[in-house]
Structure formats: structure tokens, C-alpha cells
Amino acid sequence: MSSAPAAASPKLRAKGRPADIIFQGISTFAGISILVMLGLVAIFLVVQSIPAFGPDFDVKGTSNFLEYVGPLAFGTVWASFLAMIMAVPVAIGIALFITHFAPRKLASTIGFVIDLLAAVPSVVFGLWGANVLAGFMKPAYAWLSDNLGFIPLFAGTASGTGRTILTASIVLAVMVLPIITALSREVFLQTPRLHEEASLALGATRWEMIKMAVLPFGASGIVSASILGLGRALGETMAIAMVLSPSLVVSFILTSGTNPSTIASNIALSFPEAHGNEVSALIATGLVLFIITILVNGLARWLLGRNPRTGGAK
Amino acid sequence: DESEDTTGGETSSISGTLNGVGASSMGGAQTVWIAGFQTANPDVTVNYDPAGSGAGVEAITGGGADYAGSDAVLEADATSPVCAADGYPVNLPVYISPVAVVFNLEGIDSLNMDAETIANIFKGEITNWNDEAIASQNEGVELPDQAITAVHRSDESGTTENFAEYLSAVAPDTWDAEPDKVFPYEGGEGAQQTSGVIDAVTNNQGTIGYADASRAGELGTVALKVGEEYVEFSADAAAAVVETATIEEGRQDGDLAFEIDRTTTESGVYPLVLVSYTVACSSYEDAEKGALVHAYLTHVISEEGQQAAADEAGSAPISASIRDQITESIAGMVE
Amino acid sequence: MSKRIEAKDLNVYYGDFLAVEGVTMNIEPRSVTALIGPSGCGKSTFIRTLNRMHEVIPGAHVKGQVLLDGDNLYGDGVDPVLVRRQVGMVFQRPNPFPTMSIRDNVLAGVKLNNRRIAKSDAEALVEKSLRGANLWNEVKDRLELPGSGLSGGQQQRLCIARAIAVSPEVLLMDEPCSALDPISTLAIEDLIGELKQEYTIVIVTHNMQQASRVSDSTAFFNIAGTGKPGKLIEYDETTKMFSNPNEKSTEDYVSGRFG
Amino acid sequence: MSKRIEAKDLNVYYGDFLAVEGVTMNIEPRSVTALIGPSGCGKSTFIRTLNRMHEVIPGAHVKGQVLLDGDNLYGDGVDPVLVRRQVGMVFQRPNPFPTMSIRDNVLAGVKLNNRRIAKSDAEALVEKSLRGANLWNEVKDRLELPGSGLSGGQQQRLCIARAIAVSPEVLLMDEPCSALDPISTLAIEDLIGELKQEYTIVIVTHNMQQASRVSDSTAFFNIAGTGKPGKLIEYDETTKMFSNPNEKSTEDYVSGRFG
Amino acid sequence: MTTATAATGSKRNTLTAGQLSKWAPWVTLAASFALAAGLFMLVAVASSTDFSWAGVAIVGYILFLIILPVVSRIVEGGRKAMDRFMTGLVTGAFLLAFIPLLSLMWTVVSEGAARFDVQYFTESMRNVVGEGGGAIHALVGTLLVTLGATVISVPVGIFTAIYLVEYGRGWVAKGITTLVDIMTGIPSIVTGLFAFALFSLLFSDPGYRSGIGGSVALSVLMIPTVVRSTEEMLKLVPNELREASYALGVPKWLTIVKVVLPTALAGIATGVTLAIARVIGETAPLLIIAGFTASMNYNLFSERMMTLPVYVYNQYIAPGMNVSAAHERAWTGALTLILIVVVLNLIARLVAKIFAPKAGR
Numbered sequence A: 001m002s003s004a005p006a007a008a009s010p011k012l013r014a015k016g017r018p019a020d021i022i023f024q025g026i027s028t029f030a031g032i033s034i035l036v037m038l039g040l041v042a043i044f045l046v047v048q049s050i051p052a053f054g055p056d057f058d059v060k061g062t063s064n065f066l067e068y069v070g071p072l073a074f075g076t077v078w079a080s081f082l083a084m085i086m087a088v089p090v091a092i093g094i095a096l097f098i099t100h101f102a103p104r105k106l107a108s109t110i111g112f113v114i115d116l117l118a119a120v121p122s123v124v125f126g127l128w129g130a131n132v133l134a135g136f137m138k139p140a141y142a143w144l145s146d147n148l149g150f151i152p153l154f155a156g157t158a159s160g161t162g163r164t165i166l167t168a169s170i171v172l173a174v175m176v177l178p179i180i181t182a183l184s185r186e187v188f189l190q191t192p193r194l195h196e197e198a199s200l201a202l203g204a205t206r207w208e209m210i211k212m213a214v215l216p217f218g219a220s221g222i223v224s225a226s227i228l229g230l231g232r233a234l235g236e237t238m239a240i241a242m243v244l245s246p247s248l249v250v251s252f253i254l255t256s257g258t259n260p261s262t263i264a265s266n267i268a269l270s271f272p273e274a275h276g277n278e279v280s281a282l283i284a285t286g287l288v289l290f291i292i293t294i295l296v297n298g299l300a301r302w303l304l305g306r307n308p309r310t311g312g313a314k
Numbered sequence B: 001d002e003s004e005d006t007t008g009g010e011t012s013s014i015s016g017t018l019n020g021v022g023a024s025s026m027g028g029a030q031t032v033w034i035a036g037f038q039t040a041n042p043d044v045t046v047n048y049d050p051a052g053s054g055a056g057v058e059a060i061t062g063g064g065a066d067y068a069g070s071d072a073v074l075e076a077d078a079t080s081p082v083c084a085a086d087g088y089p090v091n092l093p094v095y096i097s098p099v100a101v102v103f104n105l106e107g108i109d110s111l112n113m114d115a116e117t118i119a120n121i122f123k124g125e126i127t128n129w130n131d132e133a134i135a136s137q138n139e140g141v142e143l144p145d146q147a148i149t150a151v152h153r154s155d156e157s158g159t160t161e162n163f164a165e166y167l168s169a170v171a172p173d174t175w176d177a178e179p180d181k182v183f184p185y186e187g188g189e190g191a192q193q194t195s196g197v198i199d200a201v202t203n204n205q206g207t208i209g210y211a212d213a214s215r216a217g218e219l220g221t222v223a224l225k226v227g228e229e230y231v232e233f234s235a236d237a238a239a240a241v242v243e244t245a246t247i248e249e250g251r252q253d254g255d256l257a258f259e260i261d262r263t264t265t266e267s268g269v270y271p272l273v274l275v276s277y278t279v280a281c282s283s284y285e286d287a288e289k290g291a292l293v294h295a296y297l298t299h300v301i302s303e304e305g306q307q308a309a310a311d312e313a314g315s316a317p318i319s320a321s322i323r324d325q326i327t328e329s330i331a332g333m334v335e
Numbered sequence C, D: 001m002s003k004r005i006e007a008k009d010l011n012v013y014y015g016d017f018l019a020v021e022g023v024t025m026n027i028e029p030r031s032v033t034a035l036i037g038p039s040g041c042g043k044s045t046f047i048r049t050l051n052r053m054h055e056v057i058p059g060a061h062v063k064g065q066v067l068l069d070g071d072n073l074y075g076d077g078v079d080p081v082l083v084r085r086q087v088g089m090v091f092q093r094p095n096p097f098p099t100m101s102i103r104d105n106v107l108a109g110v111k112l113n114n115r116r117i118a119k120s121d122a123e124a125l126v127e128k129s130l131r132g133a134n135l136w137n138e139v140k141d142r143l144e145l146p147g148s149g150l151s152g153g154q155q156q157r158l159c160i161a162r163a164i165a166v167s168p169e170v171l172l173m174d175e176p177c178s179a180l181d182p183i184s185t186l187a188i189e190d191l192i193g194e195l196k197q198e199y200t201i202v203i204v205t206h207n208m209q210q211a212s213r214v215s216d217s218t219a220f221f222n223i224a225g226t227g228k229p230g231k232l233i234e235y236d237e238t239t240k241m242f243s244n245p246n247e248k249s250t251e252d253y254v255s256g257r258f259g
Numbered sequence E: 001m002t003t004a005t006a007a008t009g010s011k012r013n014t015l016t017a018g019q020l021s022k023w024a025p026w027v028t029l030a031a032s033f034a035l036a037a038g039l040f041m042l043v044a045v046a047s048s049t050d051f052s053w054a055g056v057a058i059v060g061y062i063l064f065l066i067i068l069p070v071v072s073r074i075v076e077g078g079r080k081a082m083d084r085f086m087t088g089l090v091t092g093a094f095l096l097a098f099i100p101l102l103s104l105m106w107t108v109v110s111e112g113a114a115r116f117d118v119q120y121f122t123e124s125m126r127n128v129v130g131e132g133g134g135a136i137h138a139l140v141g142t143l144l145v146t147l148g149a150t151v152i153s154v155p156v157g158i159f160t161a162i163y164l165v166e167y168g169r170g171w172v173a174k175g176i177t178t179l180v181d182i183m184t185g186i187p188s189i190v191t192g193l194f195a196f197a198l199f200s201l202l203f204s205d206p207g208y209r210s211g212i213g214g215s216v217a218l219s220v221l222m223i224p225t226v227v228r229s230t231e232e233m234l235k236l237v238p239n240e241l242r243e244a245s246y247a248l249g250v251p252k253w254l255t256i257v258k259v260v261l262p263t264a265l266a267g268i269a270t271g272v273t274l275a276i277a278r279v280i281g282e283t284a285p286l287l288i289i290a291g292f293t294a295s296m297n298y299n300l301f302s303e304r305m306m307t308l309p310v311y312v313y314n315q316y317i318a319p320g321m322n323v324s325a326a327h328e329r330a331w332t333g334a335l336t337l338i339l340i341v342v343v344l345n346l347i348a349r350l351v352a353k354i355f356a357p358k359a360g361r
């Protein structure tokens, strides 16, 4: 019947929908503003650190920037690594406990209590780490270096104060624990019931169900959670500054009083007295930390890419 | 600006805000002075941010503060945007405090040591409390067979610099590093700030550290060998060494940069002291600011001010002669 | 109220993948048209092109024309939002808004669009729509309760009430009964019979009996194999399609002994 | 291989809510029993009590007995894990493990028991189970691909293969075909016919035709109203149930013109 | 094979064969700890050292972790043993986290209770030397600075998440996601330095200090957390709801504002609270940009502003002669910070309760 060429009636024509465009504009602008903000931070870091790369470098007895930043970068990565190998398994354990082991009614309360850890200011972690934890760990360090000193990690004399890189890493681990736990918990809760029931119906025990359904589903979530936690660990400043007994060394020893420092805590320790070239050097170490973060993120993304998320929205 | 408008102060009508940044060593004393000054002048707010000497120097030379605190003197040719055209930054020694070498050994309150021994302990050459070098100076004291844990500052610090200056002046062969704010050797353990050092020493047996004497508390302290006798730290002994100090050559009028004679052998003098300076302008670009700084510094160096700091922050009051010199230095601020 | 729909040589894509190819069909106003065919043949894809819901999926796009009383839905400057106000849709799984009460769910089309409506008008609209969806008696005492608290069949009827509350001219239903029990299914089939007095209705169903019971015309889609596009094989009156179809494949499909 | 199931005065609860009340029924070995009834009458709830899947839901619990060849599933010290190994289950929505290949999906249950299964045995078992589930020909060339890449019907048959790979003695199926198209449904109904040679099968279905086609006995559940518990109304041979039931409500339900 | 007669249930049940009884784990637990305690008692007596509770806990737990699975393996078989082992491990992980938590909370509460008084919350440190004084100036500062950071971060964060979930496609969205991850790794002190550089440049004031500067620094730390958590929550909103809304002729932006956001609101509130908790205890950046003062300052936009973390830090490192008075103030400050976050958490839970989608599955 209607073979007439289609000319849309005004009823279907848009007036142009300004609200839609404005809203999308605001959202896009917000996204872009992050780009800008990060760009500004990057520019700030680069511009302010340029003088550090000059020839007359002389900070803390080192004669070039690499010599200065090397041990710090090592310490940063080493401390974060130690913190992560402690925190990630424990966080996964806690998240599993909350989601699959604890009685339902208790679970949300427990979750809340763990979240409390996230509320503790880093200064307080510093005070606690330096004055409570270090003293608590000291006998263990003495025992380790007396009895297991042949293992390189425990070589040499033990710290007389307990302010070692291991203590600092434990503090870091406790600090990132609630972050990793909270996110993993959310992800585990999202495990499709269907998959959990599928494995149970096959006669799986609780642990087997977790292995078959929960962990594969949550793998990418655990990685994201760990990245967030790692970000915090890499950048933590005050707690490390207060807990660690630092030196400008590269050392894997866990129990000694001579420990590599971290970039962020070194900035906090040196910045108040720094001037001129030294300020630039410190900001340049911040730039290095920034780059380390980018690399670590890239690595994690690559890991994620190899093990893509299955299921989920979109 | 939040300064209250009430004219309630009976004692004064000056008002305004004064910002200082600098050495943490005199943070406690500044709190005392500020409290006293603000009580007398309710419309004034003085802030002192104990961010560190470096931050103070950066701030005053960059124009980021009205005055600064510094453990080390400003270079002679430094300038500041807050100074008047004919003004220049001056160093004013307002805070003198002995640095104590503190230790934690059960049942021992005091030990005698010469600079050589202290240097060797902090370098990690002497590692046990029953070492002959210590024992020989402390006859009658039962020294335990215990490892020494030497605690130094992990942050950059004026205390470290003064400690190192003393050791390198008196025991130059042992302490062979250039005195600096950074602790130069790898041995020992680091802790942040005076509080960190005090905590590390207090919480652990067999430890030794150095810290502003006001924080020594119950800890054992070392009497330094000066000449042929051993001197415990005290405000008087510390003030005495400053009396013997000379003003550095080549400084402008009113710039009171001290050179302390660490190697003195005079009796009753404790040469391990920290002198902290207030850095201000000889005259200010902004006259009101100048008047405010002048009023404040007058309070700081006043006898009550110095005594309050001695009582509440453990410093050694400056002598009358230094007070006179400073009064002269700051006179230009109100002209 | 109801309108004629014409699809003209419609090709439907997901990104580069051609999911449905060359569909041309006329849908009469005030009739029920059933779309049948095996899984994956593009029934859902096609029905979603009729109110421009297809393009909501990233990368999805359409070539060809769909005319609503002669106006091309895919013409230049056509606002999909306005299209959807005239062509309502009910989905396979009931999806009431979980944060809203039953009343607000019915009024969603009005309220979400920020349109003001007098309280008495709103009440009247809620009652009319719920009656229209055959749900009024069951829920009239609990209009303030959340819609997600209803049973599956009730939720589906709530979604129908929500769709007719905005007075569309066409109603699309993608397997509206597949999640429902027989009693709820009966209620909805009865409802479709009533709604066709006013609306043009297009319904996707897997259920031959249902198609033969409720529809006036039936369109059979088929697909040659995975990765191939779905095609409209035959489109005719329902009685003809189920008794004496032209195509062999249609006969095979509708005569399967399935229900 | 197959076992007799007896439910004795079974009451099933969700927390305080009594969902199913007083069910007593005997299920013969090597037979197919269909559970039918309107939505919400407790079919799913009941079938899940037969392998203790019910208690997976927080707060859910059971009173009464379920005997598997005379052993009470709910006796003291009974390990639900052992129960589930003997009583397999297939769900309404196909749920292969998305991270596993087709082969690993089939072997998922078997690997739990003996990790070190010989490669050749594994191959044989995969083939046997997939053939048993009528899927072998379709997937034999892509056993390494993820199971989630299959079509809905194939996924459902994969789940059946997974369930029979552990050689259970009873197989429970909760609406296994409701998400499937007619062709896949046909395949699965044929499969059920074959499986009953070896297994005791209990199947929930909304589809009367399907119930009458595949089952030997039929149990009709009904519910008096929302909030009331579901009850077993009648349980008899399928032919009897569909031709000449004892209860009026059974007759009403099965004679509904629904399919 | 199948006996026709129904068992009475009193017969031996094949389904219960080879099971450990319910109390077996508890007995094993008690036995393990008793064993460990005995062991350490011996060591303590033999070497005349202190009895080590920590040692008992560790060794007892390890014994439990070994003994129960071994027994289970013999009686119940390997799979059940593995299940018991993992249950022990997971529960252990959970209890392990309680050690630092309890230790921290105990330290903070016991040390902080002394000054948790009216004076503390009504007075500042202006003109206070030695005992007395309070932290009202720091409390107000922290609330203002954090509020400022929240006001900046929440809109930016939520709109960015909206962009990523609802609009963003292709490399721009990917790039922003990566940048957000990178942002989480910026050391807190660098954000302070950055904010300081930015503001002193903008106001050409080399001594620039203000609360708002602190807010900006904290935003840099807060935004990525807000984006991440909001993004996750928006992704959880089923597409069906969006489509239901579109099908009613609702424009996209109204769909987002009125359907997507309300549905995700509970989760977003939790995420924002977490983000606030993340930054409210930051010290390093505030030390640099918000500065230090003993006096009250209500103006976020000018002059130094005290904040609780800086206050705590300062009371600790510069206690003056009356060390214990200052340290008590410091701990009370820490306690206050934690309480603020607890209250925020409770509010978020309330919001979650009120707005949570009713009766889901």
C-alpha cells in the first residue's frame, strides 16, 4: 500500500537531544580530565627532575643518578614483592573464608572488621610497626639468623631493633590486605551460582568447588585487586619511613638492620632537608617510581590478557 | 585570613599572621615561644612548620616564609624576596641545645667515652659492650657481653650534622667522613626523627643513639671526654661552649653565624651541642611584617622566652651577650 | 493507535557479521504476527530492529528500511528515542526495575522521562495499564511493594503493563512466555488476544502451539548453518503456514512433534 | 547401576518457610519419573532434596527421610559429597565450566576422584560419555575448545555428558530443555530414552507433551496459594495420569491446552 | 542389587562409612595446642628462657594443619583430607589477619582512650604547651580537606566510570583504564609535591599552603579508587534494565541517571567510603601542601590548615618536654580518624540498605 518514498514524519524527527549530548560531554570530559591530571603529574615530575640528570650529581655520596636510584628502586620492588607474597594468599584466604566458609550472618560483620584495617592512617601503621611489631619480630629474627643463617636471606647478624625490611613488608602487607580482600570478596560473591552448583552436583567437596568454580571465575578479579594493592604498596611513604632502618644498599637479607630503602620513604626522609639539586634528584626518583608502576601495570595487564575473564557483564 | 577581630588584648594591639618554616629541632621551643607570644598578643597567629632546615632555607630564600629555622647557617651571599631592598637574611642563634649520646643497658645510667670510642661504635668497629675501649674508660662498671646496636637518624638531620662535626673535629682519624646531614656509614640502624631514635633505643636493650638532650629521659647518657675529664651534658655546659664560639668571618652586619670550637679542652664545657638559628631579614619589604617579626623575635630572645623554652623544651638559655647582639641585629626591622 | 510495519530488504549486522539477510515483510496493523524458527536464526535480532533496539549493542547496525506507516525508522535525523516511544517492547526474561515499586514500574515510561503527571491521572493510568495487562486484581493492594517481589508470570505481566502505559502503537514481544509456567502463559496469551484490538503485535516464540493459538500471520526464519545469516523463509497467514506451507523446510519445522 | 529412591514424609524449608510439605513417594530404578505442576509448587525444591543440593542455599533444611536403596540420605554422619557422587544432576540452564575445554568439562567430575587417570582411559571415557549424551559427532574435532563456545543445546548435552561420566546411579534433571530450541530438545528427549536403560531418572518439566513422551511415572505437585507449601497431589503411571487421573486438579492441569 | 524392602534406617548406612565424627577437628585442635604447649614448656625449662606464646600458636597451628588431614586421609581418603587441610588454611588466613588488627586496635584504643574527652574535641592547640589542648582544629581541617577531596573526586570519578562503562569504546577507554591503574600507584608524597608545585605556580606564591591544595593532592589518590569501584558496580547493573528503559523511549542520559545509577547506588556508596578511608589518613602530602598550624582555620582556601594525620605525626615527632601528654594526644587523634571512617562506613551501609535493589534472585 504505502509505496511512497519514505519521508520521516516530524513525529520521528529529533529536535536534537541537547541533554544527551551534554551528559555524554560531561562524562567524556571527566574521562579526559584524568588523562590531563596524569599528564600534569608526569610533566611536573619530568620538568622538576631534569636538573638531576646533569653531570655534577652529588647526593648522599653517589656520583650519578642511577647509582643513587638503583638501590632505592630495588628496595621498593623488593619490599612490595615481599608484601604481596604475604598479603595476596592471606587476602584470598580471608575473602574465601568470608564468602564460602563463615556462617552467612557473621560474614558481613567480619567483612566490616577487615575493612576497618583500611581505615587505619599510615602514621599509625608506622607507629605500630616501629614500636609493637618490630619488637615482636626481633626474637624471631635472632632465631632465624642464629639457626638458619646459612640461607642467604637470613645471613649476617640480626637487627637489634627488629626494624628490618621484613617488618616493613609485613606492615605493607597488613595495609594492602583490606584492599585486596574487599575486591576479591566482591568478585567471589559474583561467582555464578550455576557453576558452584554444577561442581557440587558432581560430588565436589567445598575446596574442590572453590577450585573448579570460584577461583577460575575470580582469577582476573584477584589480579586487579592485587594491582590496586600493589599500587598502594609501591607508593606507601610514611609507614615505611617510620618502620624501616634504611641504607643505600642492595641486599636481599630479611633480618638485618641494614636494609635497602624505598623510593617513596626516601623522599619523605630526605625532602625536608633537601635543597637545590637534591630536590630534583628526589623528584627524579619519584619519576622512576612512576615508571615502575607503569611497568608493573603493563605486566599485570599482560598476565590478564593471557588469562582473560570469562563471563561477566558486557 | 582567620585572625579574630576582637581587640580584647590588653597588652597589645598588633595583629596579623606570621609563618615560619624550618628545623624540627627547635619545633618544641617554637611552640613554647608562639604560645607565650600569642597569649600576649591575642590577635596574632604565628605558625611554625617544623618541616626541616632544608625546607626552611628553601622557604626563606624563595620567599615562602616570613622567617625560617635552620640547624645550619645560611650562606653569606643568600638573598630573600621578603627582605627590603637594603635588607638581607641574617642568622640569629636563638636555640642552643646539647645533643646527648643515649644508650639502653640494664642497670647502667652513665658511661664515659671519648670521641674516638663513640666514633668507632657508630662506625660499627666496636660491636660489643664489653669491648676493651669502653671498659678501660669505665672502671668499676660491669659491662655486659652484649652486641651493640647503634641507632642513627635515617632522615637528613641537623642533629646528625652536629654530631658528625664533633666527631670529625675531635677524632678525625676515625670519623673520616665529611660532616653532613646524612649519616655517612653503612653500619648500625636508622630511625626517623629524634622520636624514632629515642623509641628504638628505649624499646631495645644494648642500643645506643644520639638525640636532642631534651628527649634523653630515663635513658643512660654518655659523658664526653673533654680534656682530661668526662662531662655530662647540661644546659650550662652547653651554653659554655657557645660562649667560646666565634662569629664567622665575612658576614654582614648583624649576621651571627657561629663557629663552635668542638675541640675545646676547657673544663665544664660540653662541646656536642646543636645551635639552631632563626633566619630573618635585617629589614623587611613589608614594614608591618617587619614589626611583627621584630615583636616575635624580641619575645623569643627575652629572658622569659628563653627560660620557658628551657623549662618546656629542654634547651639552654642564650647568654645576655648573645641576646644583646641579636637585639642589635633585629633593630633594623622596625626602622 | 496501531500502525503498519514494512521491512524492506533489511540486512542486520553485528559488527562485520551479517546476522539476518534480506528480510522484506509487511505487518498489518491490529494483528498478531508470530516469528518462529530454530535457535540462532535471527528472530531476536530482527525483532529488535523494529524499534531500533538493535543499535544499542556496540557495533551493531542495520542496512535497509523499516517503515512505520510509511516513515523510515532508519531515515536521517530520526530519533531512536521517539521511535521507541511508539514501538514498545517486552523481553524474554521479565525485567522490572528492582529499585521501584509496582506503581513506579508501571509509570516508569512517564517518570523516567521527567514528565509531570497529575496524581489522579497517574492513578488512572496505573489502573488502566494493570487492568490491560490482566494484573490489576492481583496487585491492587500492594502497589507500593517492589516489583521484583512478584512471581515470574506476574513480573512479565508487569512489564507488559509498563510497556502499554506509554501508549505505543506497536508492541514487540521476544519470547514473553518462555520463562513462565502454563497458568501464567495462559494469562498472557489471553492478554495478547485482547491487546490486538488496539495494537500491532509482533511476537517471537519457540512454541508452535502458541504461535498457532495467538497469531494471525506467521513468519518462519531459518539458517543454513552457524556463521551463515538467518533468512526469512516464508511468511503467510498462520492457518496456511501450519496446514499447508509452500516451503518444505517450513513444513518440516512446524510439523516437528514439538510443543 | 541404578537405585530406588524413597521419600518419606519429606518437609522442605527455606529458613522458616515451609516450601514443600509431606511428600512420600517411591521412585523405581531404571525408570523415568516426571515432576509436573504450576510454577512455585516446589518441583525444583523437591528434586534438589534428592541429592542434598537443597542445603547449599543458606538457611535451607529438610525434615523427613530420603532413602537411596534403603540408606537415609539425611541420616547422621552422611556426607553430602558422597551422596552427590551417586545422584547426579543437570540444571535448567546449561552450566559448563567456562574456563575448561570440552574434554576437561566431561572429565571434571572424574578427575576429582582419581587425579591420575590414564590418558587412554580418559579418552575412552570422554568418548563414551559424549556418545552417551549424543554429542560426540558434533564435538569430536574440537575437544580442546572451551565448552562455553557451544550452542545452548550442545552445552546442555555437554552437562549431561559431564554428569554421566562419573557413573551416578540416579540422574536428576531440572527442566533440562526449557532453554533449548525444538531440535536440541528432541536430541535430549531421545537421550533420556536411552539413559533410562541404565539410570534412575527424575525430570522436572513444564511441558505436558514432554512428560507424556518421556516418562514412565508422573508426579503432580500443586500449591494452594502463594505462601502456602507445595504438596504432592498425585503420583501414578504416566499413562494413567494423563488419561484418567484420580484427582480433579490433576485432570485440570494436564488437560490444560498447554504444551 | 536392589533389595525390595525399604531399610528401616537403623541398618548400617553405606553413605556414612569412613567418616570422622563432627568433633574430630576440635579434638585435634586441642591436642595440637596441648602438644605445642608441652613442647615449649620443655624448651623453656631446659634453656631457662621465657615461655613463648607465639611459638605455641604457630607450632600448634602447624601441628593441627598436619595431623587432621593425615588422620582424615587414613579414614576418609585424600579428597576429604585436602578439603580439611584447605579449610584449616583458609580459616588460619582469616585468623592471622586478626592478629595485627587486634594488636593495632588494642594499641590505638588503649593509648587513645586517655585523652578521648570533651576538651580534646573543643580546643585547639593554640597557646598550648605541655598538657591539655585538643584537636578540634585538626578535626575540622581533616573534615574540610577530605570533604574538598570528595567533592572533587566523586563527580570526576563517577563520571569517568560512566564514560568507561556507558560511552567509552576502543583505545580511548582502554587508555583511560590503564591510566587509572597507573594513578593508583602514584606515591602519596608525590601528589603533595605536585599540588604544591601547581598551586605555588598558579598563585605565584612560593610559600603557598592551603586546605584546598591538600584536597587536590588527596583527589589524585582518591579518584582512581572511586573510578575503579564505581566502574565495577556499574558493570554489575544488568543490561536488561538499560534495555527495558530504552524500550520505553527513555533517552540514554536519563536511563543512566534514573535507572543505572540508582541501581548501583549502594555499591557506589561503599566504594566512595572505601576511597575516603584510603585518603583520610594520608600524612605525607598534607604535610607539604596543607601545612602546619596550632590554630583553628575554617577557610579551606587560604592559610595553613591542620589535619588529623599531620597532627598525630607532629605530636609524635615534636612532643616537647611532656612527651606522654603529646603521645596521648597523638593516639587519640588516631582513634578519632578510625572512628570517623567507622561512622562513614556505617552511613554507607545504611545507604546501601535503603537503596539496595529489593529482593533480587
Ligand SMILES: Nc1ncnc2c1ncn2[C@@H]1O[C@H](COP(=O)(O)OP(=O)(O)OP(=O)(O)O)[C@@H](O)[C@H]1O
Pocket (backbone or CB within 6 Å): C014, C017, C019, C037, C038, C039, C040, C041, C042, C043, C044, C045, C046, C057, C227, C230, D181
Ligand atoms: N550481541 C551479539 N553479538 C554478535 N553476534 C550476535 C549477538 N547476538 C546474537 N548474535 C548472533 O546473531 C545470530 C542470531 O541470533 P539471535 O539471538 O537473533 O537468534 P534467535 O533466533 O533469537 O535465537 P534464539 O531462539 O536462541 O533466541 C546468532 O548467530 C547469534 O550468534
Ligand SMILES: Nc1ncnc2c1ncn2[C@@H]1O[C@H](COP(=O)(O)OP(=O)(O)OP(=O)(O)O)[C@@H](O)[C@H]1O
Pocket (backbone or CB within 6 Å): C181, D014, D017, D019, D037, D038, D039, D040, D041, D042, D043, D044, D045, D046, D057, D227, D230
Ligand atoms: N532460595 C529460596 N529462598 C526462599 N524461598 C525460595 C527459594 N527458592 C524457591 N523458594 C520458594 O519455594 C517455593 C517453591 O519454589 P520452586 O523453585 O521449587 O518452584 P518450582 O516448582 O520449581 O517452580 P518453577 O516451575 O517456576 O521452577 C516458591 O514459593 C518459591 O518462592
Ligand SMILES: [Mg+2]
Pocket (backbone or CB within 6 Å): C043, C044, C045
Ligand atoms: Mg532470541
Ligand SMILES: [Mg+2]
Pocket (backbone or CB within 6 Å): D043, D044, D045
Ligand atoms: Mg523450578
Ligand SMILES: O=P([O-])([O-])[O-]
Pocket (backbone or CB within 6 Å): B023, B024, B025, B026, B052, B053, B071, B156, B157, B158, B159, B160, B193, B194
Ligand atoms: O632537628 P633535626 O634536623 O635533627 O630534626
